[in-house]
Amino acid sequence: MKPETLGFFEKVYEVARLVPYGRVTSYGAIAKYLGAAKSARIVGYAMNGSGGKDVPAHRVVNRKGLLTGKHHFDGTNLMQQLLENEGIEVVDNQIQNLASVFWDPAKELK
């Protein structure tokens, strides 16, 4: 469990868990916070292993607020259901008040 041993994936899981209730963040925001803004794709790839973990992947969406990773969940509207359950308005797999629920780790955690 040493930071040095922890790969980039573990770091992504850490930030994903830090996302407060009723808030959502983007892959690029996490990647940028980790110092790999150009590796935004890696963040999404890391979520591939989030299944089975306590990582709220449903709180992580793309830059447009679109639930792109929704397909990776067990169900189809599960991700949307979880977001709506937290008070986030989601329509057609897309967050409406994204600017209101957006959570930037680089600024919040700093």
Next chain:
DNA sequence: GGAGTGACCTTCT
């Protein structure tokens, strides 16, 4: 050891 993949983002036309 090399090549391919991926739940993206940035930039140019």
Next chain:
DNA sequence: GAGAAGGCCACTC
């Protein structure tokens, strides 16, 4: 202003 294309890094086979 909108649309389209490319690139980038980390992990897996």
